[in-house]
Amino acid sequence: MTSLEASEGGGAQSPAQPQVPLSAYVDGYARARAIDRHAADNYVAHTRIGDPVMDAVVEDLAHLPQREVHKLIHAGMEEDHACLRDAPQSLRDFFIDAPQPDPDWLDRDALQPGIRAFQRNSVLVLSAFVTGVLIDGFSTLISKSFAMTGRIFENGVWRLKQNNRHQMEIFLPRGLERYGEGWKLSVRIRFVHAQIRRLLGRTAEWEHDAWGVPVSAAHLGYSVACFAARTVKHSESLGARYSTEERAGFHDVWRYAGYLMGIPETILFTDEAHALHMYRIGSICEPPPTEDAIVMTNALINSAPLVANITDLTERRKLVNNVIYPISRGLVGNDLADQLNFPRNRRSPFPLLAYRIDQRIQRLRAAFGKEGSQNFGTLLEASAYDAAGLSYRLPDHAHDERGGKW
Template sequence: MQIPSAYQDGMVHARRIDPALTETYLRHTMIGDPLADAVMAAFRDVPAPVQRDWMHRGMDGGPMAVADAPAAWRDFLAETERVPDWFDPGFTGPGCRAFHGNSEMLIAAFVGAVLVEGFSTLISKSFSITGRLVDQGVRRLKQNNRHISEIFLPGGLDRHGDGWKMSVRIRLMHARLRVLLATAEEWDTPAWGVPLSSAHIAFATAAFSGGLLDRARKLGVEPTEDERRSFMMIWRYSGHLMGVAPELQAVDEAAAMRLFRLGMAAEPPPDLEAILLANGLINSAPVVAGITDAGQRRKLVRLIYSVSRSMIGDQLADALNYPPARNFGALAALRLRNRADRVLRRHVPAWDRRRRAFQFAQMIDLSFSDGAGNDYRMPAHLHAEKDRPS
């Protein structure tokens, strides 16, 4: 088995967690997404407007609506429309309620821990080379927020729901970026593996599901057993739609955390690109939140750094060049506030309704204000600054 050289040191530590899963993870660092990659190959010489037309019609009407498109696109749609037997649409309710009832803290954990931890890995290379986070960080963060919001809306993962469409769109976008990165001078396949590899997509999904629940728990979020199981099922299905290989799909929270810890152990230490992306992400959060006052932005950034350090640990925070911790009680105060809020909501239904309404409105502001929709335009250039809508 060919193993990218960057993983040679980390795989020793990963094997201590789960030897068999480590072998699977390492093997998938050299695999992309055969089904989606075949679509991009079939679209290679097709004019962009025709590609977008096929995508729009196929995403709305399925394979029967694109009889004039390549077989690879119709096959992709047919396979994507198959619903795995483990997904129960009737059981999405608890997960949706848990997310939208705690979206404030879940998004805080997502930005302050999960995304930071993800960008501390070689995943950062794809975003750094293309500039699709450095140059467009605020927009990308809003799109991430929107994707999460959509999959946790009732019916969002139905065949014609926006959560379903956004998950599949992300998969196609990854496939297109793989094409651009694979031939780029900057990309080092022997060292890093395949761009946006199957391993990294699975790792990210494990982080967004089990990792997010774990980090949010540190903020005082305590979903019920049914809510956690439903939350995990929703993310597993979204990951399935994004192309996560069946052998790397986390069946429950424990499996997701095992893959997450294994991936963090296998990946090399953060390099300069990872440091820039992680810190850029935190500094863009106040902009996404709509805070315009410079002093208030700095205050929020200091708080995010403090809480983030508490969630990800001093070792990773120091490796990412975080500023020294100054507010040692920030996480404890936040956790206490959230637990008090939970008790109040449990005993005062009117307060619970008010908090849910506030968080939902806040989530809309954080996710939808850039006007982005399900646009199926694929990047024409590797670097974001050269890639402007035609």
Template sequence: MEIPTAYIGGYQIARGRDPEVAEAYIRHTMIGDPLADALVEDLASFGPQEVHSMLATALESSDAARSDMPESLRAFVAEAEAVPDWFDAGIARVASRAFLRNSDIVLAALVGGSIVEGFSTLISKSFRIRGRVADSGVRRLKQNGMQLVEQYLPGGMEPGGDGWRLTLRVRLVHAQSRYLLNQSDEWDHERYGEPISAAHILLAGAAFSGRLMRHVATLGGDFSTEEREAYIHVWRYTGLLMGIPEAILFDDEASACRAFEIGSLCEPPADYDAIIMANSIVNSAPVIIGVTEPAERRKMARVVTQASRELIGDELADTFLFPSRKRKVIPAMRFRHRARRIVQKVLPRVKARGDLDRFTALMDFASFDAAAFSYRLPTALHDEESADW
């Protein structure tokens, strides 16, 4: 098996825990997304607006409108429209109700835990090379938030639904970024494997599903066992749409957490790229909730950073150079969330008002301009040189 040199040390450790999962992970560090990769190569000769129009027609129109499109695009859409037999819309509705009831907690776990942990891997290097750092931190959080919300709104993941389309857009942006990195001399293929590899998409899916459910529990969420598995069920389908090969796709919460654990062990130690990206995320979080005044933003960023430290653990937080405070913030958050549920059980009007406020905040977090549904793709390796997308 060909092993990228940066992974050799981690792979030996991971093999001691789970040789089968470790080997599968390493094999997929050398694999991108054949279907999406073929499509972006075919789209390379078109301008940004032509790409947008073509993809918009393909993802939002009937089969007849696609007859004169590249075969790679028709194959991409055909695969995306083929809903797997195991996906259950009834289970997805269970996940939707649980998500909406816990949306503020889920988003806190996403920002403070799962996204930060995801950037401890070599995927951070591809983002840093492309320049998706400080100025784009807010945009990235918005995009992640919007995609997550649309996944769990009823019908969002049905073919043609907003969650479905946003997921495919993310997949194509990954493929285009991989194409640009592979065309440059800034990516060391022998050392790092394929940029934004199938292994990294698996680890991201595991972080945003099974790992995120662990963070939600830490923060005081009230997902039942059935609801936790329903949440993973939706993310399993999302992972498939994002390009995770079915051979390595997780089945449930336990296998998602196992994939995250073993994949993280395979990864080399977090470097400066990971430090840059992780700090970009936690320092962008206050802006997302409307805190823009510099002093207040710094104060809120310190709270987010401490919460992240408590979720991801001191070892990784120290690697990210997150400051440490003696006063913990997670216990107070957990108490507040649990107290809220108790009050809402005995005061229905308070519950109704709380549900409305939470839904309004959810829409504010996930709100994005029309660019969210633009299908334009980056046109240059470095983001500052790219046409708008």
């Protein structure tokens, strides 16, 4: 059975044999296989795999108007049996009739140290996420999926705020319990990814033989490994501190969130060491950053001040050029930064040290009653909280500018 047949049949192939890589992965796969044959085979196999369960659900919802989709998914999130009575059977199965059980490895008590670590280091974690982790992720071919939809260009600030909110919610106490907002947001992301996969996969411009499945399981497994392991590493570079127990708990939170997002366990990391290894092998398998990756990562960097409500053009440019780009280069390294056309840092030879000093000064100012930026209100402002509540509408067109609001 090929990996594509495995994806259609609902399970990932065990990569016991060498894979036939997609054309974009030929060179990287050969290099990665020389380091770890099994991990490279596994990564390349998953470039052809999506999320068979959720892909079937969104296909069954495709004929319904957006307001009805929102109503049904909302009913599923709340386990409203009456509202789901006439829903497609695949949606009923997902939420009511045959729901996915918690994995055997989930230990909710083990999440708590990671939650406490996030609460203590939240500003540093979110800063590291924007300036380092997202850059790591979008330097891969996943950038093609997001660039083609155009959402990051039309709604880049909202996208970053949604990322912030998701992290805020999964790292709140009880956030990943069945009715927690972190649980709901993680499952919502699973719906959105499946719908984007469906829409992009049917466009003429998507090159299946080169890139595989849009928003593939390989890219999602790689991304959540970055969200966990690279966030810890980058936030430590910015001054965050974690105990051994907190590091493990932080990874456990992201592992479970990834599970809820529909990432097959065959490409979902198990602990920090595994996540770092997945990041290394995935980075080698991936081709060098494409033009889409260059455009995407630079757009993210330039959107960051707007997330913090800094709208003055001069102030934005100063922050981007003098702070954000240097910090990002310091986190991801000169090689990747050069490939992404990030400007060279000519102002401060030690941008990460300067950032850590600035953060300490702000903490001292806050301790002495002076105004400081590290507070919960600031994080709320930089997150996508809407008085209307969560929307469960799904994209209705492959290109965001041609679709409806969702």
